[in-house]
Amino acid sequence: MNHFDTSALTRRQLLASTAASALALSPTFSQAQAAWPSKPLRLVVPFAPGGSSEIVARALAGEMGKTIGQSVFVDNKPGAAGNIAMQEVANSTDEHTLILGHIGTLAVNPYIFPKLSYDPAKDFTPITLISKVPSLYVVHPDLPVKNLKEFVAYAKANPGKLNYGSAGNGSAGHLAFEYLKMVSDTFILHVPYRGTGPMLTDLMAGRLDAAAVGAPALLQFIKAGKLRCIATGTSTRLPQLPDVPTVAEQGFKGFEMTQWYGLMAPSKMAKANIDKLEKEAIAAARSKIVNDKLSQDTALAVGNTRVEFEAFIKLEQARWKPVIARAQIKPEGV
Structure with missing residues (x-):
């Protein structure tokens, strides 16, 4: 009786072991476990x-x-x-x-x-x-403003004259500028593009006045003097642009984008x-x-x-x- 039980147990263990080995070696199992991507x-x-x-x-x-x-x-x-x-x-x-x-x-x-x-x-x-x-607020160098306060004053003195570009309706740049317009009570025309690249081309060519764009795409152009940064959307100044004050510093407390x-x-x-x-x-x-x-x-x-x-x-x-x-x-x- 004991011999039979032991043999049956051994056979079951052997079958279970064989099945596990086969599963591990099967293409679908090994692919799912190791072959992705x-x-x-x-x-x-x-x-x-x-x-x-x-x-x-x-x-x-x-x-x-x-x-x-x-x-x-x-x-x-x-x-x-x-x-x-x-x-x-x-x-x-x-x-x-x-x-x-x-x-x-x-x-x-x-x-x-x-x-x-x-x-x-x-x-x-x-x-x-x-x-x-971080979002940066920039203008074409020919625009007669040096900072955000001057930009807001110029926009209010010339309602509807200024425009800004974005990567498209609902893009981060669109939101960032509408947020600024809201808190500063200014009217500036929105010109949507299909992407940041083509918009920046027109901004640097002078066909646009301003934009709000993520810092990585802008730094080289700011440093080269092709664009002027008038404010950062961060809560504190950026080490890469230590002389540029934040939006909050220029009269709009709590602003961050x-x-x-x-x-x-x-x-x-x-x-x-x-x-x-x-x-x-x-x-x-x-x-x-x-x-x-x-x-x-x-x-x-x-x-x-x-x-x-x-x-x-x-x-x-x-x-x-x-x-x-x-x-x-x-x-x-x-």
């Missing part, structure tokens, strides 16, 4: 080249590509305030397509478009907040891949190389968890919803 990862940037978004995306992609097992390449897909790229990535099922989330696509578009082709909460999984970028960028994946992506992606993205965002690269361009690297990033997005949505309603910001054609 199996091809280069595509990081979609929903804006035209030349802005802060591209600088942040390339910094992260370059570092992640060193450790995640495949290269990560940046793919710019501008249009419709980022909605075209967001919809494309939301529908992606290849497990290798990611997107650069942004204050505009995640916290603004839900409140300015009557109907979105994507749901920021349901269609995407937040991975990590990569960077916060930064834009932000985070890594997002389609919500359909396998959890094991999400977990690996989160680990690698956080390590890259917190790395000295990325920190140094972003700080050179006045951007702050973050690299938080996906739970923290999700909570941050909700807070930003709650912050900007009333600003958008008050400024009556609408997308083109609506």
Whole structure:
């Protein structure tokens, strides 16, 4: 009897061991555990080249590509305030397509478009907040103003004469300038573009008077004298621009405006891949190389968890919803 029980137990153990070995060696099991990513990862940037978004995306992609097992390449897909790229990535099922989330696509578009082709909460999984970028208020050097106080006075003395450009309706630059107009009680015409790059070209050519843009895309032009920075949107002065006072310092207490960028994946992506992606993205965002690269361009690297990033997005949505309603910001054609 004892002999039979022992033999049966041994057979069961042998079968269980054999089954476990077969499972571990099966292609689907091993691929799910170890083979992702199996091809280069595509990081979609929903804006035209030349802005802060591209600088942040390339910094992260370059570092992640060193450790995640495949290269990560940046793919710019501008249009419709980022909605075209967001919809494309939301529908992606290849497990290798990611997107650069942004204050505009995640916290603004839900409140300015009557109907979105994507749901920021349901269609995407937040991975990590990569960077916060200070907004700078700049003017063309020919404009006869040296600081924000003079700019506001000039705008009030010349109502409707000044214009400002942005990367598009509902973009961070649009929000930043409407916020400034609101607190300063000025009327300045908005001229939307398809991306920061083409807008800056016209600003430096003198076809625009002013803009609010993320610091990384502007510093080189400010230092070269092609643009004049009249204020920073940060709570304290920037070490890279120590002589430029903040908006708050120039008479608008409590004013602060930064834009932000985070890594997002389609919500359909396998959890094991999400977990690996989160680990690698956080390590890259917190790395000295990325920190140094972003700080050179006045951007702050973050690299938080996906739970923290999700909570941050909700807070930003709650912050900007009333600003958008008050400024009556609408997308083109609506």
